[in-house]
Amino acid sequence: MINYFKLAYRNLGRHRRRSFLSGLALALGTALLMFIAAFFQGEMRSAMESTLRLNSGHLQVRDADYDPDKLSVAWEYLIENPSHIAAQIQTLDVVQTATPRLFASGIVSARDESVGVQIIGIDPASPANDPYRTLTAGEFLTADDRDGILIGYPLAQSLGLGVGDTLTLLVNTADGSVDQQPFTVRGIFTTGTTAYDKGIVFLPLAKAQAFSGAGDRASIIFVLLKDREQAEAVAAAISSPNYQVKTWRELNQLLVLVNDFSDAYLVVINFIILGVTVTVIVNTLLMSVFERTREIGILSAIGMKGRQIVTLFLTEAFLLAVGGVTAGTLIGWAASAYFGKVGIYFGDLGLSAEMLLEDRIYTYLTLESAINLIITAFVITLLASLYPAQMAARMEPVEALHGK
Amino acid sequence: MEVAKLTDVTRIYKVGQVETRALNGINLTIESGEFTSLVGPSGSGKTTLLQLIGCLDQPTSGSVVINGKETTGLNRNQRADLRKGTIGFVFQFFALIPTLTAYENVEMPLLLNGKSAAERRKRVMELLEAVGMADRANNRPDQLSGGQQQRVAVARALATNPKLILADEPTANLDTENGEQVMEIMKKLNKETGATFVFATHDPRVIKYANRVVTLQDGLILKDSQANGKQRGDQ
Numbered sequence: 001m002i003n004y005f006k007l008a009y010r011n012l013g014r015h016r017r018r019s020f021l022s023g024l025a026l027a028l029g030t031a032l033l034m035f036i037a038a039f040f041q042g043e044m045r046s047a048m049e050s051t052l053r054l055n056s057g058h059l060q061v062r063d064a065d066y067d068p069d070k071l072s073v074a075w076e077y078l079i080e081n082p083s084h085i086a087a088q089i090q091t092l093d094v095v096q097t098a099t100p101r102l103f104a105s106g107i108v109s110a111r112d113e114s115v116g117v118q119i120i121g122i123d124p125a126s127p128a129n130d131p132y133r134t135l136t137a138g139e140f141l142t143a144d145d146r147d148g149i150l151i152g153y154p155l156a157q158s159l160g161l162g163v164g165d166t167l168t169l170l171v172n173t174a175d176g177s178v179d180q181q182p183f184t185v186r187g188i189f190t191t192g193t194t195a196y197d198k199g200i201v202f203l204p205l206a207k208a209q210a211f212s213g214a215g216d217r218a219s220i221i222f223v224l225l226k227d228r229e230q231a232e233a234v235a236a237a238i239s240s241p242n243y244q245v246k247t248w249r250e251l252n253q254l255l256v257l258v259n260d261f262s263d264a265y266l267v268v269i270n271f272i273i274l275g276v277t278v279t280v281i282v283n284t285l286l287m288s289v290f291e292r293t294r295e296i297g298i299l300s301a302i303g304m305k306g307r308q309i310v311t312l313f314l315t316e317a318f319l320l321a322v323g324g325v326t327a328g329t330l331i332g333w334a335a336s337a338y339f340g341k342v343g344i345y346f347g348d349l350g351l352s353a354e355m356l357l358e359d360r361i362y363t364y365l366t367l368e369s370a371i372n373l374i375i376t377a378f379v380i381t382l383l384a385s386l387y388p389a390q391m392a393a394r395m396e397p398v399e400a401l402h403g404k
Numbered sequence: 405m406e407v408a409k410l411t412d413v414t415r416i417y418k419v420g421q422v423e424t425r426a427l428n429g430i431n432l433t434i435e436s437g438e439f440t441s442l443v444g445p446s447g448s449g450k451t452t453l454l455q456l457i458g459c460l461d462q463p464t465s466g467s468v469v470i471n472g473k474e475t476t477g478l479n480r481n482q483r484a485d486l487r488k489g490t491i492g493f494v495f496q497f498f499a500l501i502p503t504l505t506a507y508e509n510v511e512m513p514l515l516l517n518g519k520s521a522a523e524r525r526k527r528v529m530e531l532l533e534a535v536g537m538a539d540r541a542n543n544r545p546d547q548l549s550g551g552q553q554q555r556v557a558v559a560r561a562l563a564t565n566p567k568l569i570l571a572d573e574p575t576a577n578l579d580t581e582n583g584e585q586v587m588e589i590m591k592k593l594n595k596e597t598g599a600t601f602v603f604a605t606h607d608p609r610v611i612k613y614a615n616r617v618v619t620l621q622d623g624l625i626l627k628d629s630q631a632n633g634k635q636r637g638d639q
Contacts, residue, residue: 002515010503298499301460302560303488303516305481398461401495 002308008315011288022284023324029277030328030377031335033270037373038336038363039344044262045364047255050193050356053131056251058231059223061085062244066219071105071118073174073214078102079243082218083123089223089238094230099126100218102208108151108201110159110167117155117201119171121208121218128222131191132202138163138187141204148186148204152197154348156188163188169201174213181211192358194348255355274377278384281320285313285388296392297400306393313392317385325377333370339363406469407568407600408434408457413466414623415452426452427463428623434602436567439594441611442604444620450604451572453620457602458491458570459483471567488516492561492599494590496573499557500545506532506556507541513563531559535589551582558589562599571603575610587613 012019052058062068066077079085082100089098102121107114122129124141133140136153149169151161161167163185170180183203191197209215225231231247239245249256289296296309343360415427427449434440434457442450455461456468459475460483468475471490475483492513493499500509507528514524532538535555545553554574561569571590575583591613594601603610611617619627 002512007503014503294497294499295501298493298495298501299512300484301458301487301493302513303484305484307481308516396461398455401460401499 004311004315005319007312008319011292011312011316012319015288018284018287019320022281023320023327025280026277026320026324026377026381027327027331029273030325030373031331033273033373033377034329034332034365034370035335035339035363036269036273037266037369038332038340038365039361040262040266041366041369042340042362042364043357044259046358046361047355048259050191050196050358051252051255052228052248054191054193054196054356056248057128057222058225058228058248059235060246060251061089061221061223061238062219062246064242064244066244068103071103071172071219073102073104073172073212073217073219074176075174075215075217078214078217078219079221080217082216082221086221089221092234092237094226094234096224096226097126097128098221098223099123099128100205101220101222102205102212102214102217103219104171104208104212104214106169106171106201108155108159108167108169110161110165113159115155115159115199117199119169119201119203119208119212121203121205121212123205128224129202132189134190134192135187136190138185140187140189141202143204143206145186145204146207147181147183149183150187150189150202151185152200153188153190154194154198155201156185158198161185161188169211171212174215179211179213192360193356194359196356198348252355258355270373270376274380277377278380281317281324281381282384282388284320285317285385286391288316289313289388289392292392293395293400294402296395297397297402300395300397300400309393310386310389313389314382314385317382317389321378321381325374325381328377329370329374332373333365336363336365340365405436406433407436407438407471408432408602409467409469410453410456411467411469413453413456413463413468415449415456415461416464425623427456430466430623430625432618432625432628434568434600436600437594437598438600438602438616439591439614440600440602440616440618441614442602442618442620443606443611444626445606448620449623450606450620452623454570454572454602454604457568458493459487488513489564490567492564492566492569494554494557494561494569494571494574496576500553500560502545505542505544506537506548506552506559509545509556510560510563513560517564527563528559531562532556534562534593535559536585549582551578551585554578554582554586555589558586558593562593562597565597566599568600568602571601571605573605573607574603575605575607580609583607583609 063077063079086098086100089095104119106117106119108117124143141148141150165185166182168180169183170178173179225234228248235245235247340363343362345360347359410430410432413427413430417424417426442453444450456463462476510528510531511524514527532541535558537552537555540548574586587610590601616630618625
């Protein structure tokens with residue numbers, strides 16, 4: 001049997017620099033594909049985790065009339081006996097934690113500056129608050145704190161506030177009026193998501209209820225599940241005419257949509273990158289076919305069939321692909337692993353609460369996508385190489401022998 | 405025994421609207437063991453005739469029978485198959501594969517014919533010995549002189565023991581000494597193996613080795629004479 005690998009290897013060796021540059025193009029293309037895939041996956045994972053952890057939870061139980069856009073603490077929008085309901089939900093096996101939260105709108109003032117914020121009343125003891133427990137200074141809230149407030153790092157920066165400083169918080173109350181009160185900054189938190197941290201302040205639930213006139217009521221029961229895919233099943237189990245139960249999919253429609261489309265975006269980007277890369281490979285092989293026209297004629301004259309000529313050129317493409325894709329995989333994997341650890345800093349992307357992104361995006365590459373990309377790069381390279389290979393095989397021996 | 409029989413063969417090339425009649429109704433029979441020269445001025449149709457006998461090209465009309473098999477109507481792969489086992493080629497330019505050694509160049513037709521490693525080794529060395537190139541077996545073409553390359557090409561043409569060896573101007577790019585050497589080798593192999601050789605040439609050094617000279621002009625056979633001076637009655 002003809003040793004196509006030996007022939008192909010020697011043919012590639014005729015123009016070492018050209019073969020090297022073609023392999024390099026494929027390597028960089030593959031590395032770029034991997035890195036972009038890792039970036040997209042990291043970004044979507046970050047967006048999903050941040051948004052669910054900080055904002056929506058996996059499930060929210062609300063009063064039947066609750067309107068999240070109003071941030072109103074009027075009693076008709078709120079849930080009564082929220083602690084009791086949260087405790088009941090907490091008894092379900094699949095529930096990790098359930099805790100009442102009260103949302104109100106307010107304005108923070110300090111040193112002649114004012115910033116509109118969302119006030120969130122939380123049960124400080126709940127594990128659902130873990131994302132807020134990373135403090136740059138001070139302490140976390142306690143349930144019986146009556147004048148303490150927790151503010152985000154960017155807000156503290158913009159108002160020049162430190163732990164122990166006093167600010168004035170103005171709130172829209174349950175009866176439609178406003179109230180204001182001085183609070184002492186107990187702690188400054190950071191979630192790593194500036195878009196979130198700059199517009200949120202936390203009070204202990206009891207204090208928030210008293211301050212806003214909400215009584216013993218809460219805006220939502222914030223529920224985290226052990227497995228978010230169980231959200232629909234749990235929602236069905238706890239549904240009641242008095243409440244609306246919203247799953248994370250319903251609460252984050254934009255995010256879910258972007259997540260679903262991200263795969264499609266990725267496919268488009270992959271094909272653009274591969275298209276450019278493969279053009280280089282095809283060009284190399286076409287040059288090779290044109291240069292070796294007479295040689296193809298000789299091989300054909302001594303009895304080499306079209307299929308064998310195709311195999312010869314495809315083997316050359318295969319060797320280029322093995323070298324290029326292997327090097328590209330190593331580069332792409334190394335870059336993804338590195339930026340998966342240190343992250344890429346983007347700062348405040350200014351996204352809405354519907355889709356939160358951490359200031360630093362950590363690349364994340366699954367084995368499945370890496371394997372898919374390797375196979376895709378390989379198959380596309382070989383498919384594209386069919387064109388020059390077929391061109392070589394279809395040459396008439398007489399014309400090829402004359403170098404036409 | 406007839407190795408090649410051409411009957412009323414024409415070959416017309418069309419370039420745009422212009423038709424060129426390269427062969428204009430040729431009748432020719434090549435018998436086994438012949439050492440035949442096709443001679444004639446440039447454009448007389450020598451190379452075209454050789455290409456048709458070699459199944460590298462197909463006639464516009466007429467019949468070409470090689471080794472008892474009608475070749476008109478065969479597809480590209482069928483013609484490649486026929487060439488592979490029946491016909492060997494020596495070209496004017498030193499048509500070796502530049503990335504392969506002398507040994508590997510001679511081995512290539514044997515590989516295409518599916519011969520075993522042992523058979524290949526024996527045959528390649530036998531042929532390289534016969535053309536005096538055994539000591540250069542591991543050299544690549546760019547390490548060989550023109551004459552040496554052409555000798556390797558002759559060895560390759562004979563590798564599969566073909567019935568018919570076709571050579572297009574085999575000495576055109578060689579000096580006198582190398583040209584003579586190559587012709588001596590081919591003549592010797594013709595005598596020893598009984599293989600049939602057909603040359604297209606206008607080199608008198610080649611013609612003098614031939615035992616039959618077919619003279620072409622304007623796509624027609626002008627004269628067909630044997631070394632003893634007798635005329636043949638093919639046309």
